[in-house]
Amino acid sequence: ETGVTQSPTHLIKTRGQQVTLRCSSQSGHNTVSWYQQALGQGPQFIFQYYREEENGRGNFPPRFSGLQFPNYSSELNVNALELDDSALYLCASSALAGGTDTQYFGPGTRLTVL
Amino acid sequence: QKEVEQDPGPLSVPEGAIVSLNCTYSNSAFQYFMWYRQYSRKGPELLMYTYSSGNKEDGRFTAQVDKSSKYISLFIRDSQPSDSATYLCAIFDRGSTLGRLYFGRGTQLTVWP
Numbered sequence: 001e002t003g004v005t006q007s008p009t010h011l012i013k014t015r016g017q018q019v020t021l022r023c024s025s026q027s028g029h030n031t032v033s034w035y036q037q038a039l040g041q042g043p044q045f046i047f048q049y050y051r052e053e054e055n056g057r058g059n060f061p062p063r064f065s066g067l068q069f070p071n072y073s074s075e076l077n078v079n080a081l082e083l084d085d086s087a088l089y090l091c092a093s094s095a096l097a098g099g100t101d102t103q104y105f106g107p108g109t110r111l112t113v114l
Numbered sequence: 115q116k117e118v119e120q121d122p123g124p125l126s127v128p129e130g131a132i133v134s135l136n137c138t139y140s141n142s143a144f145q146y147f148m149w150y151r152q153y154s155r156k157g158p159e160l161l162m163y164t165y166s167s168g169n170k171e172d173g174r175f176t177a178q179v180d181k182s183s184k185y186i187s188l189f190i191r192d193s194q195p196s197d198s199a200t201y202l203c204a205i206f207d208r209g210s211t212l213g214r215l216y217f218g219r220g221t222q223l224t225v226w227p
Binding site for chain 1: 122155156157159160202206213215216218220
């Protein structure tokens with residue numbers, strides 16, 4: 001198992017609500033990337049954080065936002081939830097300074113929007 | 115055109131069979147190719163990491179990249195029931211970020227005893 005942890009494990013929300021997902025990166029890793037994995041699909045890149053700044057974004061609307069903290073942990077916030085936001089949300093950490101770009105994934109947070 | 119395409123299967127084989135999983139990709143500039151394994155309701159775990167063309171072997175697993183045809187493969191020898199999972203091919207793109215992954219949609223593999 002990787003050292004990447006995510007909370008909560010499962011979450012049920014209703015359409016229009018807001019949600020915050022959390023990720024603790026593996027020790028020594030300074031970069032966090034978030035992915036959305038819909039059922040039966042591969043993960044899709046949402047955005048990446050490095051040194052507390054967003055450093056690249058996929059094709060997701062602004063209601064998807066994030067934060068990275070000085071200890072490299074991260075949050076993903078989604079406003080105005082839609083039914084299509086139901087998915088597994090994955091956090092991946094990597095160690096740019098260490099010279100390896102391998103991204104290690106956490107177990108994910110399964111979000112259901114009703 | 116999607117960056118990487120993968121046949122979702124499902125694929126069902128008997129124990130001991132050789133499994134071949136394949137993906138194609140669109141951008142000839144891609145250099146880093148990965149295979150991840152994902153068990154049900156878990157996050158993806160990295161299996162193999164290949165740079166540029168050629169083969170890489172790790173135990174029963176062999177990853178192969180053919181850049182001329184933009185084709186990537188994963189072979190599993192002597193498959194075991196514990197290999198039953200979804201296998202995701204991925205391409206690491208440095209691009210304008212520090213590096214992001216493009217995933218195929220995954221192939222669901224079942225190895226039956």
